[in-house]
Amino acid sequence: MKTSSISLRVADFLKQHPPFEFFGLQDLVQLAGTGRVKFHEEGEHVFDEGEPRGRHFYVIQQGTVNLYSRSAKGGEELIDVRVEGDLLGIFWLMGEQPYRYTAITASDTLLYALPFEDFLPLAARYPAATRYLVDYFSEMSGPKGDHTDESSPGHEQGLWLQKSGPHHTFEPEDFLNCSPGESIKDVASKLSSHHQQAAIITDDKSYPLGIVTEADLCRRVATAEVSPDEPVELLMSSPVRTVSPDLNAGDLLLLMLRHRLRHLCVTQDGSPDSPVLGLISERELQMNYGRLPNALGRQILSAPDVRTLSRLRDRADQLLIEYLESEAHMGFLTDFVAEIDSLVLNRALVLAERHLIDRGLEKPDIDFCWLAMHSEGRKERLIRSSQRTALVYADPPMEISRYCRRWFLHLAEEVSHILVGCGFPFDTNGRLASNTEWCQPFTTWKAYYSRWIHEPIDSNIVSLTTLFDLRAVGGNPELADALRSHIRAEIKESPNFIPLLANDAMANLPPVTIFRDSVMDKAGILWSCIDTKMHALYPLVDVARVFALEYEQEDCTNTMERFERMAERLPEDRELFRAAAEAVSASLALQSLIGHRRGDNGQFIRPHELTKADQEHLKGVFRTIVRLLDYAAAHFKLKLD
Template structure:
């Protein structure tokens, strides 16, 4: 192949990624023409920490490269780079040596390009310089370069326009019977990164990506003349038009995908109208936290998972400081923690297998309870989990239970290294009581709902905030349906639960540097849990159970739905949603800054505005409790002695 042809191929690939997409074609061709193509097998070192830096940098065309830094005698994974990412250069750092070691994790193709021309172009093109400065910054998200959008997360997470336009502009389709070689031409470098496979009515049935072609066709696993259906990934993840950048990002995090198909109604039963990719969002808004899920999915050790969770805390702090929406931050953390738990389950199963313990083949489901079940665990609070497994055949019950308890113990230890402490009441899956077959779990909820006082319902309320994390989803769904059925049989349960929710009364005000309760007693600290979060959580849970909102566990989402279900109190529930967001925000900020759960805050640590906001929060909580007292015929707060 002629050198000029190679340069065109390289330039076509580069222009699909920042900062090269900001360059004129002439500049890009000149840069590509000075480069070389390099092939590395898996586990090869591209460059090594401490060695003299060379006069070129790299762009990954295919494969994955891990970056490591030395920590004593061992290496620590610091980043994972994939197609389109840069390697081997720094920005605004005065050093002549590599600061990390780059090692391939699979067969990898790199474009080696000269550094000096890139620096010259950066000085000439502001967007190129801004991107490079951001890309190599140690502060996440600073000075991101994009297509004219330079908002903080509080702005771009709510943005719709450019992503919506890209969805239609980037759409390429094929039929299931089209030969793969025609699809390959469509996704050639610089043309498109994915093709949507559609049926006769243009409904999406699969997606074929560049990595599918390189990983399955180029290797000979699938013939170039085979139909597209032999290569496509299916089913597809579909979305409705008009989602914000933040919503798109959460979808990608939740489903662990890099492509979203846009259809008229958001399902795969209507025609495709566009496709959005992680690359689209990256080009519009700079580097995204999806790198964390990539890192988690390839983690081979507990330490690598722990490192990813540390980076999550850094991002949470950044998003808080840049005023990103609290519901979005909470959902982001829930997706990351869910991915960590899934990977912990994989690592635990691999470890048991090496010990000769193979799974019983019985489907199981991992559940999260309490704040994680509500998608409200912004800080690394104690573990609260459970395992449901299908009722085993006669005679195999104890062996099945023993395997899943061992699995839960391994996951417990992995999560502990990741910073999730052990819950003192042992409401965890490694406790035999909470690692049981579906029939036993159903029995628990039946007893709690039928005889709440005898079964100390106050201790069991966290189990009514449950979320399916991993495994066989149908098991969790069946348990949730059972709970709703039992609630219908015992109408006295919800009023009793409402009465118990009145236990945590809010203070009245902040008096100088103390918190004053209704009796005039002064307390030295605000208890963010007892004074704010718990009463709102409890009341939102009671109302959600009453209205059968089994698909909604988040306190904020519960209040937002209650605005529609109880329109005469829409203002109260709207204010409650805002108050809860503020309480979660203040707790998380103090918790991250101090390295604890942020439960106790002294009034002297708050500024004047925060003190006023806290007072408003107390008043909102009190009004919520007054509402509950009236609705369920309880003693109003104002009449309590």
């Protein structure tokens, strides 16, 4: 057979597999012509860990190759299984470093050996191939957006949320400022002539004092509530919300959503005690970056009934899917959904209170706090799931304690039913605020946590750990702060609690690898599905929680943020903690995108539902989890089997 025919056959095979599928056919035929074919019988070593890297890397044309790494306890540990179309013996951008694992054939195997010096510059010409290789060979690659083809359609739209650096450069003409003594009609005239929506009122140092908007003029001046001849300081809203100039668009959007604002004032250092640099409006963000949820947030807060509230929450999911598919930063996505759900909860509280008052009940003057637990407490609920909530209220005077209990139970029941109408079903185990056990005064909640911490085994602490991921989403957050302070104090008095939690965090081990249509665990058992919770999220969440509680970071509940804080707290292990944060991000993104597409919770995913790049990305997650569990076991001095 002619050499050109062999090259075409090899190129045809390579074209079926990434990253070669991204190459042009002519380039692929040329590359195939520089390679050679190698045959290995079952049990042969292709190369060994620590061996100097050769001139070639390999593509498996037929057969199976097992990858082993030397374990800390001696011997070799299976770390991956490679099959047809997989690559061997190359680590992207690792130069001349020796092989990092041993490759042994598990069956008779045919390999294509291709030269590095021809492949690497060729791959660099194809951004999609480069991106695939980064995912394929990194133990935990960075955010996918970092490697996006900048020439691809929609690139800018896909990256705006995670765009680094300032939103834009601010110049003096970018905003209108006025002095507090100017008349309202003069300020209105300036707004009209400068085509501005708002004006910043500043003092003689250019420090912001307040803001006046077109809406203020319509609502208060046009209705004759305030005379246009009055000084503008009588009309302005004060204090004004200020931000630093280095915030990206996603940060600005979340601030507007959280504080129900349409404008943000940019100052030199981000505080009200520095000169104004500019003004950012919701309309400007909308014009520059497309669909934004701010208007949706306002509609949620004015929803007249449950049906409207449910319809608005559905719209939020539509936005979320768009953001997921454009590979928006996971930190933004978790904050976005948490803010939307907080708005839904607070509107539900208003509707519920109105209903109770209409029924003749009187609202007691007692502070309360609605707590989110579990994934919602961690701001990691990207797919609507069961309510895991609690209600804590301030200890009432004895004479009204029974009435307060009645009121808050009725309130919790009303709110819980509204949330069911918005797509959040009741928790099947009854762990939600409408259950009498989870609607209690502050003293009772303190007693709960004291018992769980000091009697963890009798309390079955394994089933209660997610209740340590508590976050205030409605009412007075000071009650949640006080409860967290109590938890911190009790943990200090119980030195065995943290090691016990750490030991429990070792329970969920990730699979070794994914190959063909199966998932293989450490025992060599094959499974048909990837369990995104048990295999990825639970071990990451559990380990992050233990570190947060040990280092008194109980105010931080988000798993990614917990790992980022640990990266700052233990800088010598920064790389591992940041890899763990990326592992959480990748796992959440995969679960959420698959779940929204299928209309379920995304927990179980069959390998064939994933692209090859996604499979390799997920295998990187598994490897990171193994490293993290080994690190945690050593850190907490655990004796593992």
